[in-house]
Amino acid sequence: MPDLAKTDxxxxxxxxxxxxxRFFVRFTRAQRSMHAxxxxxxxxxxATGLPMRFSQSYWARKFASGVGGFGTIIFxxxxxxxxxxxxxxxxxxxxxxxxxxxREKGIFWGSTSMVGNWKDVKDLLGHLRWMVGLGPKPxxxxxxxxxxxxxWAVFWGMVVIxxxxxxxxxxxxxxxxxxxxxxxxxxxxxxxxxxxxILFIFSIHFVNTHLRPDSFPMDMVIFTGVESEEEFxxxxxxxxxxxxxxxxxxxxxxxxxxxxxxxxxxxxGFTAISIGLILLVLTLSAYFRE
Numbered sequence: 001m002p003d004l005a006k007t008d009x010x011x012x013x014x015x016x017x018x019x020x021x022r023f024f025v026r027f028t029r030a031q032r033s034m035h036a037x038x039x040x041x042x043x044x045x046x047a048t049g050l051p052m053r054f055s056q057s058y059w060a061r062k063f064a065s066g067v068g069g070f071g072t073i074i075f076x077x078x079x080x081x082x083x084x085x086x087x088x089x090x091x092x093x094x095x096x097x098x099x100x101x102x103r104e105k106g107i108f109w110g111s112t113s114m115v116g117n118w119k120d121v122k123d124l125l126g127h128l129r130w131m132v133g134l135g136p137k138p139x140x141x142x143x144x145x146x147x148x149x150x151x152w153a154v155f156w157g158m159v160v161i162x163x164x165x166x167x168x169x170x171x172x173x174x175x176x177x178x179x180x181x182x183x184x185x186x187x188x189x190x191x192x193x194x195x196x197x198i199l200f201i202f203s204i205h206f207v208n209t210h211l212r213p214d215s216f217p218m219d220m221v222i223f224t225g226v227e228s229e230e231e232f233x234x235x236x237x238x239x240x241x242x243x244x245x246x247x248x249x250x251x252x253x254x255x256x257x258x259x260x261x262x263x264x265x266x267x268x269g270f271t272a273i274s275i276g277l278i279l280l281v282l283t284l285s286a287y288f289r290e
Contacts, residue, residue, distance in 0.1 A: 023226040025254040032225050037087045038154070039272055044080035046198045046279050048073045053191055054286035081165055088158050111141045111242065114152075120145035141238045146208045157197045164190035195283070202280040206273060218273070223265030224257035 027035075051060035051073055064070050099107035106112035122138070124145050129135035143151075164186035167174045171183055210218045214235060221227045233240045243249040257265075 021256070022229045023254045023256050024229060024232050024249075024252045025225060026221050026227050026232075027225045029225065032222060034087060034091060035222050037083065041080040041084040041087070042201065043272060043275055045077060045084070045194075046202075047275070048077035048080065049194050050198065050279060050283055050286075052077070053195060054283070057282075057286040057289070059282055060286070078169065081162070085158075085162060088154075088162075111239070112143075114143055114148050116145070116148050116152075120148060139238045140236045141242070142236060144236075150205055150208070153197070153200065157193070161190055161193045161197060164193070195287075198279065198283060202276040202283075206276060210269070210273065218266065218269045220257075220262065220265055220269070223269060224261055226254040226257055 051057075051063050052070065054060050055064075055070070064073055067073060095107065098104040108115055109117070119141070123140065126135060126138035127145075130137045167178070167183065167186040168190060175183060209215065221231075227235075240249075243252065
């Protein structure tokens with residue numbers, strides 16, 4: 001039986017090559033923190049918004065009575081909205097500062113940008129062909145087309161759902177320059193667009209990010225910030241090859257995530273997914289009973 005306690009040097013002396021697994025940084029601490037705020041406030045908005053949207057449902061009434069009434073639900077709904085709005089504005093400020101003031105390349109266009117391009121269209125079509133066995137699997141760069149779609153869905157939601165929500169919250173102010181029918185319309189827009197966002201995140205986003213075969217049961221990189229070299233090379237071969245070609249691969253080297261961080265990430269991730277799936281089931285059951 002081999003001695004697993006042998007050091008790298010001892011194995012080298014015996015002529016046995018030892019390959020240390022390398023990890024590369026994909027998301028910075030600031031990006032991971034922003035995502036944590038995003039998903040926690042979104043869960044809070046969903047958990048408080050759905051009982052108001054389906055207030056006649058049995059589970060909504062029971063939930064409201066358990067937390068102190070719909071007044072409490074509205075309070076936490078507004079609190080989550082404020083926190084999410086501040087985080088969104090900080091992110092927008094950072095993007096424009098890096099792209100316009102600092103003139104950082106790759107923010108608004110190129111292989112490292114979140115802005116869609118012609119390659120994303122070709123990747124989407126190629127992916128569809130690959131799924132039915134009519135072509136090879138497309139090779140992705142730093143961000144795949146579905147990741148960009150998820151990213152811009154947040155912007156769409158913040159503009160449409162956010163504006164309509166604040167228009168209802170501060171109705172007397174908005175009534176000075178919006179007609180009465182518009183204030184009635186924002187109620188419908190906020191409700192239906194919020195429901196659409198919840199259904200999208202708890203089904204499409206969860207499946208694309210965590211439940212696809214190469215990430216199942218969970219993609220940990222958004223929590224730990226790093227991924228193994230094998231994951232990097234397999235999931236995004238074009239980015240990996242570009243980093244090697246430009247001599248920048250070593251600059252992305254990171255540390256192997258600590259055990260406590262991995263365990264904490266799993267608990268946080270599975271908790272979020274579980275809450276999301278429960279809310280998805282409750283939403284569908286209430287929606288089709290209306």
